[in-house]
Amino acid sequence: MNNTAIQRYGGLNETTGEQYIIKFHHTAPGSGSGTKNSGEVGAKICSEPCDVGTGPHVHIEFARVNNDGSLTWLEAPLFFCGG
Secondary structure, eight states: OOOOEEEEEEEEOTTTOOEEEEEEEEEOTTSOOSOOOTTSOOOOBOOSOSSTTOOSOOEEEEEEEOTTSOEEEEOHHHHHOOO
């Protein structure tokens, strides 16, 4: 049984109209679904062992959805980690 999953969510910048997608890798299967608002849990981190030789952890991928449906991958820390 695989104890990791990828949770995917789409979002819209209501000011600019830009669309985005965020992916959470190494999450517990079934731990995220439906519509989420800012501040809500998007998924739970997988339980031990996540992958061979690693402990519980999560990776985040973040992209802008272009007009043609392609993705432009962005550096998540630039958007989510304030300085």
